[in-house]
Amino acid sequence: MFKEILEYLWYHLKRVATSRLFPLSCIFAVMFSVLIIHLYQLQIVEGANAQESYVDQMTLRTISLSSTRGNIYDRNGTLLAYNELVYSVTLKDTGAYNGYQKNMMIMELLKILDRHGEKIVEEIPIFINSAGEMEFSIQGNSRQRFLRDAYGKKSVDELTDEQKNVTAQGLYEYFYDRYGIGKKGSGANAETYEIDTETALRVMNIRYLLNSNSYQRYRSVVVSSNVSEETMTDVLEHADSMDGVDVEEDYQRVYTDSTYFAHVIGYTGKASSEELETLNADYAEGEERYELGDVIGKTGIEASMESELQGIKGSRTMYLDSLGHIMEVTDETAPVTGNDIYLTIDHDLQVGIYHLVEQNLAGILVDKLVNDKVYNPAGTSASERKLSIYEAYYQLINNNILDMSAFADADAGDAEKRIQDLFLQGQDEAVSAIRAELLSPNPTPYKDLGGEVPEGEDNFMKIYVSYVYDVLADAGYLLTDAIDTNDETYIAYKNDETIGLSEFLRYALSQNWIDVSKLSLDSKYTSAEDTYQILVDQIGTLLRESSVFNKRVYKNLIYNQKISGCDICLALFEQGILESDQEAIQKLMAGTDITSYEFLLEKIKSLEITPAQLAMDPCSAAVTITDVHSGDVLAVVSYPSYDNNRLSGSVDAKYYSSLANDMSSPLYSTATQAQKAPGSVFKLVTTAAALENGVVTRDEVMLTDSVFTKQGLKLSCAGGVNHGNLNIVQAIRDSCNYFFSEMGFRLSLADPSLENTDQETYVEQKGVDTIRTYAAQFGLDRKTGIQLNELEPHISDTAPIPSAIGQGTHAFSNVQLARYATTIANSGTVYDLTLLDKLTDSDGNLLEEYTPTIVGTTTFASTTWDTIHDGMRSVVADHLQGRSDGDDIITCKVDIAGKTGTAEESKLRPNHANFISYAPYDNPEIAVVVSIPYGYTSSNAARIASNIYDFYYGELTLEEIQASGASKASTAVVND
Template identity: 40%
Template sequence: MLDEIKEALNNLIKSRIFVLGVAFVVLFGILLQRVFYLQIVKGGDYQESFSLKTEREVSVASTRGNIYDRNGELLAYSELSYSVTIQDNGTYASKTKNPKLNDTIYRLIQLIEKNGDSVVSDLGIVYNNGHYEYSLEGNSLLRLKADVYGKTKISELEPKQELASADELMAYLCGEKKYDIRSSYTEEEQEKYGISASGYTPEEQLKIATIRFGISANNYKRYVATTVASDVSDETVAAVLENQSELQGAEIAESSRRVYPDSKYFAPIIGYIGKASQDELDSLQEENPDYELNDIVGKAGIEQYMETELQGTKGYEKMYVDSVGRILEMSEQKDAVPGNDVYLTIDKELQMACYNILEQKLAGILISKIENTKEYNPGPNPSASKIMIPIYDVYYALINNYIIDITHFNADDATDLEKSVYSRFQIKLQNTVDSLIAELNSDNAVAYQNLSKEMKNYMSYIVANVLMGDSQVLMKDAVDTSDATYVAWTTDETISLREYLQYAISKNWIDVTKISGDNPYLDSAEIYQSVLDYIRDSLLEDAEFGKMLYKYMLLSDQVSGREICLLLYDQNVLEYDEDTVSKLNSGALSSYSFMLDKIRNLELTPAQLALEPCSGGIVVVDTKTGQTLACVTYPSYDNNRLTNVMDSDYYNSLRKDLSSPFVNRVTQENLAPGSTFKPITAIAGLEEGVITPSTTIYASGVFTEITPSPTCWIFNQYGGHHGNETVTTAIRDSCNVFFYEVGYRLAGGRSASGYNVEAGLTKLEKYARMFGLGDKSGLEISEYEPRISDTDAVRSAIGQGTNSYSLSHIARYVATLANRGNCYDLTLLDKLTETDGTLIQEYEPALHNQVQIADSSWNAVQQGMRLVAENTKSLNVLSDLGLNVAGKTGTAQQSKSHPNHALFVGFAPYESPEIAIAVRIANGYTSANCAEVGADVFKYYFNLADEAEIVSGTASGSTGQTIGD
């Protein structure tokens, strides 16, 4: 038996199956051993280092092209800078990502700000006076809300999301469902999450949320960095690199910084650049699919219009990244191609001179109108030309337009004067609010019309701002504007605010949910008391209401003009001058004289004061080519602070600025043209045959063919009349009655067909369109549509009716008058070149229209415009130039409580025009002021005086003469 077993084993060992089995056993053992080693012995290590190696491509931004003036003077360029970036490339345990990432960003921000640099603030939200506020509006704001709430389209927003306040949006961003940016952490939570911060202030929450929002835009491309700060100092670069090991994902990256030399002169033309919005990206990708969400693109002006040419061609870097987006190795790289250079038609030196000339004139007008009184008394016969500016309005303007920062009065580093003023303000605030609530509680509340002017303003503010502002406690949509009680409050002013609010409660115009807290079941008396409580609490915290109080503190001498002057030094608005401060304190220098001196020397500018006037525009056009040589709007802004990564605080200050620096006074301010329209009426009359160059019309001062009968300016001012006028002398004298008659005849008056308003308007429109007034001017920046009058043919003939044009429209029209018929589309573009100067494209103004009229019509109108400059006594600034000039003044009335808008158009030399100019000063009192600006522009362009004499840096004198037009 044993032998049989041995033999069987022998045979088995010798068989091939045995050999195979042994081999399988050995191999299986090796496999088991390797599996044990990989999974048990080294499993933890491999789990930590496991990565999915994937190839990715990252775009490399190109250097943006330069912008030059017509003479090759640099207006915009890019220079090398360094940025701090961060990538979301860390690995986090469950529920620790938000606190750890927020803490990293916080420490990075602290490091940046410690070295004097600022982090990005382009979320579209700012923090002011204890609340968050939007720095965006309109469609841009809705786009932000859609992005925050994760909606692809604005239309997908829920009503509550669409109406979300800035505080509510920030609460969502900082909440657990989003970024979990808490105001406080317990010590246990700090230890649990491994973070250093015990919590974040509202300002810090905003900064962190801004960075987190930028990171979330790249959550599907974690290898793409998000910018934390741009153009940082060498100290910040060194600090970040030194602490890089402790700041997960933080890097220093090379970037380019856009620079605008002499920015205030060109900002409204050139614009600025910034991170593309979703709407901008969608539009740009239609033209070039290479655009990405983090791209820096033109946001306004030429930067926006020429975006695709200036942008250049991107390069790329191909790399391998792991499963969490970390870069493993680079595989391929291609350099970017710089953008092309753009040359403008603008003459840099002329542009700057025009801006300074305009600012000097505005300051001169203000000085001529400021009087040493507390309030202006218009008297029984108010006149827009006689409006004066009390010096106390100047004092208050410095507070009203945020030049003096009243929020700093209670700061830790406030001066003794600031603290003293703030203490008085607190008393005024409490007393005023108590008085208002007492009045609203009184059974004998006074009707609005019987209140003092101060109390009227407070009551109006309560309704318009506190109750019907953003809160909508008094619901605008619910109010019945035809209701008798509403009319009694708003129009008749015969009831008190107490009566009006109690009535509003009875009509359910009050949104009780906004004021009742947790108890919606209140009777009318309880609702009214809740409304009063809401008013009291709101007014005590309302910064705008507080600002209003300072006006009445000034008028009641609770704050003096001298103190306002000294506050300018305390807050470094003016450079400290010991001698001047000493004189102010001793009384040797009055606050009135001080203010006039600072305005005269432009240490306080018209833009800062934001009084009327504080704005204007100048356009200079080459009459032979149609190129725009100067396109000036005042006031302007510093586009360096808006470019690349926007300074939201600065942007918000510009939005609040009462001088409206974002409004381009050349292209975005449509006003009546006044008498500058009369040459078109003259041409219409001549070409339609209702008058001839020799036709004489007797101008009596009143045009009696229509009712009510319009009058001439000479009748209104002096009770006089012009007598016999031809078309040429009527242009010289700006005779309203002559042009009323022409408009009347164009409408069929004095003919068999009879007077027909529509017929007259149609003919006026025909000739207005011939001179380009029916379309935009062609300038490559944002421009309003013009409006040709569609009512009252007689009044429309002198530029009234509903005629409304921007200065750019008027500039094209006068250039067409000057060159006798070539109506060009204005342009700012001269040529496009590669970076080495190779010409790509040369831009030529397109001929919009060719005006074909008789030489006799041209002669009559141009001779009349020549007489304006030559023979109008109040325009000796034009006749004494030593240059033959043709021109036309114009005045457009806004109301009797605001100064008139002033205009001047002209061209020179008269014999062979080279340039045409258009000048407008909103609320500029008299067109003589604009004519003086025009004269200085002619002087500068034709070298008729020393530049230092023209651009003196001080206010230019104002004649104060009123021209009849």
């Protein structure tokens, strides 16, 4: 049996050995044995060394994980600012590409984004304007700080003059060369390729983003935020051919009803190096909370409450390979969401007031616009000034509502084409006239240019010639720093106006005040006359390229009715600014001035054309409402405003530039930063000072006159009115300048006792100091405490008598007058104004409830407060309500107390209008303060306040307000 088994095995072994597969099997067996031996060697014998070598080839990095910002709510829990989950296209510099390949890859990515209409993040603050030219989107210090970073300097002071003064085109060319755009290879063998300017600008924006992140290549940068699902799919499908490109989850800051709250909430953006230094100042080295690339609050509550909203970052520790790819995550700590902030603001109140302000400003414009060129003859009072409809037509171009460059487009409408043809003709005539003047053998002295001009009309020739100096200076041809301003020829031209521009320019050439290197001279031996001729030619070119000069040409053509108002109005339809209206279009095409005048008035009434767009006086206003027993700000409105969604995170350069160049100044907070003289509202300070110092009693009756003449002054009551016998309550009611000038005089006397007036000694500084002391007791000597950027108030430091009636050098903002009104309403408690109600964590747990901050109290006698309150009630009851002419300014049902104030700043513009008030009169709850720069008369401010009280106390609904157009302007004039 055993033998049979052996024979059987031997038989099969022989068959295997003689098989053709046997040698192959042996080879595989040997190879497998070798593999086993090597694996044993690597993993068992040399495993520890291999593992150590692998770790050495990786880099251990710990990165921070951004936290989510907290939300912002109004006092009732209405969401004002929150974070929306979005998907962003990101890019990481893996080192896989050289410069040319990187540019090509970015261009491919841009093609994908363009297919879906996506915008990229713009970090370089230049853009292509409507004229096809490069333009900066930021100015001043912001531009200098960017240039410092762009040129790799540690401070602005290290920039060369050339770098500091680089043009937008020059900066574009710098980045174009720096990133090798349009070029493949380097040196003499470099090849060039075609790339359009817009694409090149976008490529350099992305390259700049990557470069800013070069110190941590393993972190991606956002190229395009909040992309669509279609974009995500397209990008991911092509990601294999675009190394470093990905789609990641991200959060975008969103602001609801942004226009109404932009100045309050503010917006976010990437932190600058200076901001990082400030934010990290309170942290130890190595424990800094903020780092480059972090998004922080830039303005408003976003900035002032940054530390609470930001939250706490998380961290991730990981191994990276040499290309920055994540190989292993070893540790991760989740970030903590920022805290939520509840404001004292009431959402509906803020929205409603914004509309009321716009409607009332529109009503003033409708009342003041006349279908005439010549207006406001000498002696016209500020309240009676009129506005020309031709100025309104012009402002549609001047304030960039109508796009000048679109007039020349191939698809321009008929009206646009007519406007363009007339403009080109007018431009030729203007440049030719200037050229003729510059080359005239008998140049006209500057003061005599244009001859006699009717009052109310512009001397366009003088305006044109004056701009030549400006355009040469702006373009760097005229070296203003080199000019000797004490030179006789300079003085003769700029100050005395006794010589012509040509004389000045020829002299400037001889004094090397003009940079001839910028001129295209044939040789260094060009004669002086030839050089001047070339300069004149260059002036013509510069003028034609200047948007400012071209706008002045438009003004000339519009005022001289060469460009019709009808064509201007038709262009509003052709450029899509107004929705199509065939009936209106047909009327305008009939071409009568009265039609265009009536048409534009109707569009202003309907708010299809807004006061902000026209940027005529008045085009701005501010309102602040406070709780008089806490200093809580219930509403703080600045008109006009902007969409802070378009500035948050990444700034829309074109939009920001349009805001910065808007003549109505929407970026400027009228409530906190527009400081104007208070006018007669300041007389309540003078009342307190006079009563508390005993220079007058409540019952004293003074015989007033129409003009106060002591100390050589001539201070008239408004309209030259003589109020006759008045006590101090009646003086507040009638806003008598004579009475309060006398108070300012008495407060300046060395011995102010009424019994010793025959021994008067006037001491100006005593009056100034007294007024400043009492103004400070109302809180007018310092900022209000509101959590927004505001300017320091200024109490007048000169001329006590004019200062006593609200003139002098007083300068207060709307919020500063609001604290003043709040202090009056509660009879002497000075609160810091606040926008903060409470602070909670992201789960709604209360962390802090903000309480009123009292910063001062007055010790005035109760009779002093009674006098002030009674006077303010009389202002409303006797002058603003129940008027004999039937034109009541205050129509609300609640009893209010208030004080009007009108202040003159310019003889050529309307007066500023102020109104401070509180209600109810017998039990104050809120204070309402309205300020209208160049608002004509305080009755306009009082009318807005009346509407606000109706809204606050339920006589008006938000829906009714939003459905309304321009308000009917008051024709009443309050003599304050």
